[in-house]
Amino acid sequence: MPVRDIAEGDLQVRAQAVLAYHRRTKHRPDGYAAGPETLDWDAQPSPYRHFAGAPVTLLPLVSDGIDAPFAALTGQHRVAAAAPDSRSLGALLELSFGLAAIKEYGPDRWTLRSNPSSGNLHPTEAYVLSGGVAGLADGVHHYRPGEHALEQRCATRLERPGLWIGLSSILWREAWKYGERAFRYCQLDIGHAVGAVAAACAVLGWRAHPVPGICSGAIGQLLGLDRAQDFGRAEREEPEVLLHIETAPEHGSPDNIPAPEFAGEASWSGIANLLDPHPMYRWPVIEAAADASRGEVESMTLHGGAPALPAPQARAADIILKRRSAQRYARDHVLPRSAFVRLADSAGQLLRGTGLQLLAFVHNVEGLERGLYALGGNADGEARLRAALTGDFAWRELAAMPEVPSLRLLATGDFRKLVRALSCHQAIAADACVTFCMLAEFGEAASGRPWRYRRLHWEAGLVGQRLYLEAGALGHDGTGIGCFMDDEVHRLLGMTDDTFQVVYHFALGLAIADTRISSAPAYTDRFRREADLRTS
Numbered sequence: 439m440p441v442r443d444i445a446e447g448d449l450q451v452r453a454q455a456v457l458a459y460h461r462r463t464k465h466r467p468d469g470y471a472a473g474p475e476t477l478d479w480d481a482q483p484s485p486y487r488h489f490a491g492a493p494v495t496l497l498p499l500v501s502d503g504i505d506a507p508f509a510a511l512t513g514q515h516r517v518a519a520a521a522p523d524s525r526s527l528g529a530l531l532e533l534s535f536g537l538a539a540i541k542e543y544g545p546d547r548w549t550l551r552s553n554p555s556s557g558n559l560h561p562t563e564a565y566v567l568s569g570g571v572a573g574l575a576d577g578v579h580h581y582r583p584g585e586h587a588l589e590q591r592c593a594t595r596l597e598r599p600g601l602w603i604g605l606s607s608i609l610w611r612e613a614w615k616y617g618e619r620a621f622r623y624c625q626l627d628i629g630h631a632v633g634a635v636a637a638a639c640a641v642l643g644w645r646a647h648p649v650p651g652i653c654s655g656a657i658g659q660l661l662g663l664d665r666a667q668d669f670g671r672a673e674r675e676e677p678e679v680l681l682h683i684e685t686a687p688e689h690g691s692p693d694n695i696p697a698p699e700f701a702g703e704a705s706w707s708g709i710a711n712l713l714d715p716h717p718m719y720r721w722p723v724i725e726a727a728a729d730a731s732r733g734e735v736e737s738m739t740l741h742g743g744a745p746a747l748p749a750p751q752a753r754a755a756d757i758i759l760k761r762r763s764a765q766r767y768a769r770d771h772v773l774p775r776s777a778f779v780r781l782a783d784s785a786g787q788l789l790r791g792t793g794l795q796l797l798a799f800v801h802n803v804e805g806l807e808r809g810l811y812a813l814g815g816n817a818d819g820e821a822r823l824r825a826a827l828t829g830d831f832a833w834r835e836l837a838a839m840p841e842v843p844s845l846r847l848l849a850t851g852d853f854r855k856l857v858r859a860l861s862c863h864q865a866i867a868a869d870a871c872v873t874f875c876m877l878a879e880f881g882e883a884a885s886g887r888p889w890r891y892r893r894l895h896w897e898a899g900l901v902g903q904r905l906y907l908e909a910g911a912l913g914h915d916g917t918g919i920g921c922f923m924d925d926e927v928h929r930l931l932g933m934t935d936d937t938f939q940v941v942y943h944f945a946l947g948l949a950i951a952d953t954r955i956s957s958a959p960a961y962t963d964r965f966r967r968e969a970d971l972r973t974s
């Protein structure tokens with residue numbers, strides 16, 4: 439339902455429901471948020487959705503031939519815009535949602551993708567809406583990362599030519615493992631996915647913009663997610679965001695981001711597969727949080743301004759495809775000063791357009807004393823953050839690092855043990871060079887715009903995605919950390935109300951590779967699969 443049709447009182451009720459969800463899904467030292475007591479790994483929901491009977495088109499795998507430098511991702515190098523066709527769309531999807539590597543350890547074999555995902559569960563599904571894209575039928579297509587293929591859900595003409603990517607979440611994929619907290623992880627994953635699309639667009643000389651003003655229900659209709667007859671018992675998908683892909687970008691951001699409209703007949707095909715035939719648990723609060731936080735997507739800047747410092751020299755597609763989450767860090771490694779400055783500069787460009795503030799637990803960074811630092815964020819929110827952090831903090835400017843003018847030293851000290859405990863006792867948070875803590879301003883979600891709850895998590899994922907890619911380009915590694923003890927973080931900071939809440943941690947340092955795990959490139963069995971698809 440469009441937001442203007444929702445009564446003010448209902449919005450307040452929904453905002454309170456969202457905040458109640460947030461409170462009840464906090465991890466605490468005396469107990470984690472409610473989740474399954476046992477997990478049967480053999481019964482994990484399928485990571486692949488497909489729509490049986492929908493016509494499948496394989497996409498070309500062309501990322502090897504794309505030479506754009508990493509600087510293109512941060513607006514520091516202009517790439518000539520690629521023509522929108524099945525080749526460039528193939529590159530876009532491979533670099534945002536495609537398989538990036540196959541890992542093996544003993545009898546276990548698993549795939550990793552261009553986009554990261556909490557627990558590697560990949561709740562995000564991607565759809566393409568296209569009109570007039572050469573080599574692709576007009577209509578709605580669902581992306582199949584397993585085969586790097588599109589299946590056509592709907593044949594229809596669009597009112598105007600163009601290209602859009604729609605994202606949905608299959609909440610159960612995440613809830614299967616993480617229980618009630620899973621809705622947060624799905625939203626962080628959407629932020630990473632949006633960041634992954636933005637990066638892939640930049641490589642092609644394109645830009646991605648969320649279509650503002652479109653409500654969840656309308657996105658669901660466009661993507662066919664409301665078609666109960668096509669889902670049957672299969673897990674439903676939660677509409678999240680629709681991105682317009684500007685394939686001939688003008689300078690600056692466009693004022694008018696078009697929404698797709700069907701023109702005339704729409705012919706749907708395909709029946710969704712069931713991902714988990716025997717769900718062991720139910721977590722109704724997840725659906726309640728999803729319901730309460732539906733609303734209108736607001737305009738959002740995905741690309742940010744260009745950093746002042748030169749970008750690391752690297753091929754963008756390499757950095758994207760080789761991005762991996764570190765599972766262990768070299769604990770004595772010191773992050774070079776120049777790398778820290780570049781990270782702060784690049785992440786800062788994105789933070790400006792968000793409702794987030796970034797703190798950093800600095801463990802090992804050249805030129806910085808160990809301690810807790812504030813790195814800034816949304817300029818309007820900064821004064822409110824200072825008021826909210828009632829702990830005895832210095833807020834000292836750092837003459838030693840003038841390149842990061844927003845950097846403030848809050849407290850010196852060795853926080854490694856503490857941050858490890860705050861991050862669900864994960865060693866990565868202590869052994870990394872720096873562990874970031876993203877604080878989101880909850881004020882507006884609390885005052886009647888409940889969809890802001892999703893949005894704040896998207897922003898955190900978007901910044902996290904930038905940190906992953908920057909870390910990779912600087913010869914380092916990152917790990918998103920969705921598991922943290924919320925109120926313990928707040929207590930450390932002296933936060934006494936809900937104005938700000940921690941929504942994400944992110945570790946960054948030098949990974950130690952696990953030599954027991956072997957890695958193979960993805961899609962090597964592509965030719966066999968092509969034969970399979972022709973007969974399915």
Ligand SMILES: Cc1cc2nc3c(=O)[nH]c(=O)nc-3n(C[C@H](O)[C@H](O)[C@H](O)COP(=O)(O)O)c2cc1C
Nearest residue numbers: 550551554555556557558626762763918919920921
């Ligand atoms: C939102 C989010 C939360 C995550 N939380 C954790 C975490 O708490 N601990 C951890 O070791 N990894 C965490 N990860 C990393 C994922 O496990 C990782 O992305 C996934 O296994 C896929 O591997 P890849 O990033 O190398 O592709 C998180 C990732 C995301 C996107």
